[in-house]
Amino acid sequence: MIKKGRAPNAALTYASAGIGATNHLAGEWFIRAGKLNATHIPYKGDAAAVADLMAGRVDFGFIAGVVALPQVKAGKLRLLASASATPGRGPTGIKTLREAGFKEFVAEPWNGVMGPAGIPAPIVAKLNAAINEIMKQKAVVDRLAAVEQYPLTGTPQQFTASIKEQSDRWRAIIKDADIKAE
Template sequence: MKTSRLRRSLLLRSVAFAGMLMASKVACAEAPANWPTRPVTLVVGFAAAGPTDMIARILAEQLSIKFGQPFVVDNKPGAGGGLAAGLVRKAAPDGYTLMFASSGTLTILPHIQNSVRFDPIRDFTAVGLVANYPYFLVTPASSSIHSVDDLLKKGGESNAALTYGSAGIGATNHLAGEWLSRAKRLNATHVPYKGDSAAVADLIAGRVDFGFIAGAVAFPLVKAGKLRLLASASATPGRGPTSVKTLREAGIKGFVAEPWNGVMGPAGLPTPIVVKLNAAINDIMKRKDVVDRLAAVEQYPFTGTPQQFTASIKEQSERWGTIIKDAGIKVE
């Protein structure tokens, strides 16, 4: 009698557990289709009011409208975006914690900092590209360098001692200067600053010979007669003033210094959420009102599939990784 009751009890427990397991599986299967049902956090690894933050807020605003749930920007500056990456890497892959990532964080940081403990492909799910912007090659307005040819000719002289400024060691505009110098064997020395503002100030004053800066900063200074614009580092001709050619067109094969931003999730983010969010991002970035808002800060829509996003990460990581290794660049 006791054995019979024990068997019945074990059977009922097994049935109950199986029912709970089935309910859990159904809930998990249904969750991506219903996503989002509550606020979504978009973690930004840089301070508020910076270029990455500005684009993140434009996107978050539009996603909130599209999905009827708040997309909340959460700024977690630190370690070149590494702090935010670490937080999102450990988040649950349920679509409610995402990262608005920069190309520098994903494709440069792992190569220059030993303290970085993430792999941009293995530890994250690429969701969608959002926007990009080219750097522009500039010189002081007082410089005797008036063109790319002038720069290459002067920098190639054996007694040349050119300098170029950047936002700091490992910044994209540092690596752009390193790439140009190595590709054309320029006798040029890197001068790192604590941010773009300090580098631009010394460019204007003529204390450094050239540099790469974003159009939103460069164009007003060129118009004011403080800087001279030589070329665009975009892969796409026609960005910036119509008279400005790309460095590719100027004969620097394959040269591109064009940072981008995109949305990433933790590894294992369900495919239905990725597909739904990617489609929404692409739709938003094609709208004229959004394109106009991006253009106001010299940014351009940069849409595509999650697979194309992953390919962009791999391609840039390999390129910058090679330059960093060859130049022996390291930030502890």
């Protein structure tokens, strides 16, 4: 696919869950990092994108594991690589894009717990410790993994730094790709 997408007359297409979605931004990052000729095709969610991927109406997409993996297991979709930071997630033998040569590539949606500014530091520390403890429980880890979600725990400072790093990266990609909110 990469070889085909680098051809001067290439006209690959890639699906996303919609303009500005993480998988749209990941696609823009990927085509720039891979020097591919590809056009973004936005959908209203991953499920609609997967339908067109399976039908061959688009060439590739960055699709949430919970949506894509049932189709992969059914033999209707082929998983090429993972955009995870952590090797070994998803089906056995699938490399991350980092392992495949895209050294900095990580595109993982995330969720976090936040509150209003000014929460006293001891309360933040207590909540953070409790959440980190819960996220280590095997039952929680297993339940999340079943829907291709993985706990990422740490300190409030690490979470803040991660948000800043990702915001800076996505801001640069949005600017470079000239993505406009609709």
